[in-house]
Amino acid sequence: MDRSLVIDPIAFSIGPLDVHWYGIILGTAALVGLAIAVREGKRLGLSPDLFLDLLLYGVPLAILGARAYYVLFRWDYYSQHPGEILAVWKGGLAIHGALIAAVLTAYVFARRRGIPFWKLADIVAPSLILGQAIGRWGNFVNQEAHGGPVSRAFLERLHLPDWIIEQMYIPEWQSYVHPTFLYESVWNLLGFAFLVVLRRRNPRRGEVFLAYLIWYSIGRFFIEGLRTDSLMLTDTLRAAQVMSLLLITGALALLVVRRWKGWADKRYEDA
Numbered sequence: 001m002d003r004s005l006v007i008d009p010i011a012f013s014i015g016p017l018d019v020h021w022y023g024i025i026l027g028t029a030a031l032v033g034l035a036i037a038v039r040e041g042k043r044l045g046l047s048p049d050l051f052l053d054l055l056l057y058g059v060p061l062a063i064l065g066a067r068a069y070y071v072l073f074r075w076d077y078y079s080q081h082p083g084e085i086l087a088v089w090k091g092g093l094a095i096h097g098a099l100i101a102a103v104l105t106a107y108v109f110a111r112r113r114g115i116p117f118w119k120l121a122d123i124v125a126p127s128l129i130l131g132q133a134i135g136r137w138g139n140f141v142n143q144e145a146h147g148g149p150v151s152r153a154f155l156e157r158l159h160l161p162d163w164i165i166e167q168m169y170i171p172e173w174q175s176y177v178h179p180t181f182l183y184e185s186v187w188n189l190l191g192f193a194f195l196v197v198l199r200r201r202n203p204r205r206g207e208v209f210l211a212y213l214i215w216y217s218i219g220r221f222f223i224e225g226l227r228t229d230s231l232m233l234t235d236t237l238r239a240a241q242v243m244s245l246l247l248i249t250g251a252l253a254l255l256v257v258r259r260w261k262g263w264a265d266k267r268y269e270d271a
Contacts, residue, residue, distance in 0.1 A: 005166040007141050020089040022138040029134035030059050033127030040123050040199075044269060050113065054124075058105045062098040063088065069097020073231035073239060090142070094231065095132060095220075096243045102128070118206035122268050125212040126195040132216070133188035139181040140167060147178025147226035155179070178226050187219035204264040206254075213251040217244035 010018045034055050038048040070092045071078045071085055078085050106124065110117040139145035146168065155165045155176055169176050194215060199208045221244040224230060231239040258264035 002162065002166055005163045006169075007163075007167055009141055018089075021141040022089055025138040025141065026063075026135055029131040030055060032134060033124070033131040036130065037124050037127045040126075044119075044123065046115070046123070050115070051124075054106065054109055054120075057109060058102050061105045062102045063093065065101025066093035066095065066098035069094040069100070070231065094240075096240060099128075116205065116266075118209065119268070121209035122199060122205060122207075125209040126192050126199070129188045129195060129212055129216055130192040133185045133192065136181040136185040136188070140164075140179070143167060143170060145181050145227060145229060146170070147180040148228055149173060149175040150178055152176050177228075180223050180226050183223050183226070184219060187223070188216065191215040191219070199268055202267050202269050204259070205266045205268050205270065206258060206264055208268060210251040210255055213247045217247040217251075220244045221248075 007021065009020055009022065011021045011024055012019050034051055037051045041051055042048065067086075067088055073094070074092075084090070103121075106120060107117050110120045136145070152165065155168060158179075160179070160182075164179065164182070165176070168179050191212065195208055195212055198211055203211075221241050224238055224240045224244070230241075233239050233242060255264075
């Protein structure tokens with residue numbers, strides 16, 4: 001065991017201000033997602049400024065939604081520690097809360113800018129899932145969102161480098177744990193590749209975004225079952241798994257209904 005490989009959550013300090021890796025990684029995820037959306041938007045004749053404006057609105061509101069969702073499900077703790085409610089650098093951002101806030105923001109934004117919502121959603125869907133893939137590494141640095149105990153030999157069989165293996169040792173548990181952050185990051189990277197290929201095939205408008213919801217939710221459902229820090233609806237019912245099933249069902253229903261009603265006749269690249 002080489003504890004010198006364990007990463008300090010604080011990247012650097014400027015006077016009394018500590019800059020956390022968690023924030024740096026989330027910021028990087030947002031900028032990478034913006035660059036990809038801008039590139040695709042240009043191809044479809046949309047101004048880069050539009051996506052920058054969407055980012056400036058969307059990121060703060062998504063973080064607020066993610067934190068509110070998390071705090072709501074952990075209200076028994078935060079009601080006793082109100083000073084920690086805004087301490088997002090310690091982790092505790094629920095992606096489903098961020099997704100709900102981001103979709104609502106994008107819908108209002110699209111209406112006000114006169115852009116078809118489904119076209120905008122298709123453009124940003126690959127950016128969302130890639131941003132999630134990058135953002136999971138913030139959980140890695142914070143040693144959170146992990147699974148249950150495993151042996152070091154198990155992690156070695158995954159051919160992981162030592163700096164990942166040692167970060168997966170949780171002193172409080174005195175054990176190595178499942179790197180569920182990595183499982184989800186890899187799943188999301190594969191989803192990003194799938195969505196890029198899908199949108200190059202010019203699908204019906206809205207179906208890239210719906211495919212994103214389905215792909216992400218399938219992976220999240222199974223990975224969530226390995227995690228030890230799940231937000232719970234009951235003693236046995238995990239909120240993320242229920243939300244994943246709802247998103248899969250809802251997205252599939254929208255795919256069918258939109259085609260049946262003729263609401264999806266336009267293609268992704270239609271003007």
